[in-house]
Amino acid sequence: MRTTILSIFLAAAITAAGQKYVGGDISMLTKYEEAGVVYKDKDGNAVQPLPFFKEQGLNAMRVRLFVDPSQDNDKGVCQDLNYVKALGKRIKDTGMAFMLDFHYSDTWADPAKQWTPDAWKSLNNEQLCDKIYEYTKDCLSQLKAAGATPDFIQTGNEISYGMLWGTEGTNENRCYTNSPAANWTRFINLLLTRKSSSTASAHPSLPC
Secondary structure, eight states: OOOOTHHHHHHHHHHHTTOOOOEEEOTTHHHHHHTTOOEEOTTSOEEOHHHHHHHTTOOEEEEEEOSOGGGOOOTTOOOOHHHHHHHHHHHHHTTOEEEEEEOOSSSOOBTTBOOOOGGGTTOOHHHHHHHHHHHHHHHHHHHHHTTOOOSEEEESSSOTTOSOOOSTTOOTTOOOTTSOHHHHHHHHHHHHTOOOTTTGGGSOOOOO
16 A cells, blocks of 8 residues: 555644634744743743743644754754754644644755755655655654654645755756656655555555
């Protein structure tokens, strides 16, 4: 049986039916706190950010996840799995929904740049699909074990023109309206993240 991440979205859609969510991205919260940032209410009183956000009516928080952010010197690119596990658990413990944003990159991923993680660059397309599956499954398993199971999952970040293009600067694998059909097929296969037929039976469903 081949399992895809699409099942995650179906489950989330059923669970979220009739429920409204409001929140924001707090990926930098831990770093801000480590730097000594103090959050205050309108009267100048110091507050604990997550409980305060909930008191103000927010009920969901988003956190981004990079594959290996140590490859980037940007201070905003720091969210590895251990970082996300800790912050995700804080979100869940506060009673809010946790939205996980898989960047599938070592650095910022957006419509202008979707670079493949350094450790994955040598993989062919089939191997890359397997790697995404294994990486996603491992991340979700570890998050679940840490008490930080995501309520929502964003597969890729701002993937309007595809994702995992390859080495920085390459023009291959981008998905524009005039791109080769093969680029779109590759993109779809990456989103499905299914195991190749030779290994699919050895892997259970994603823990979501």
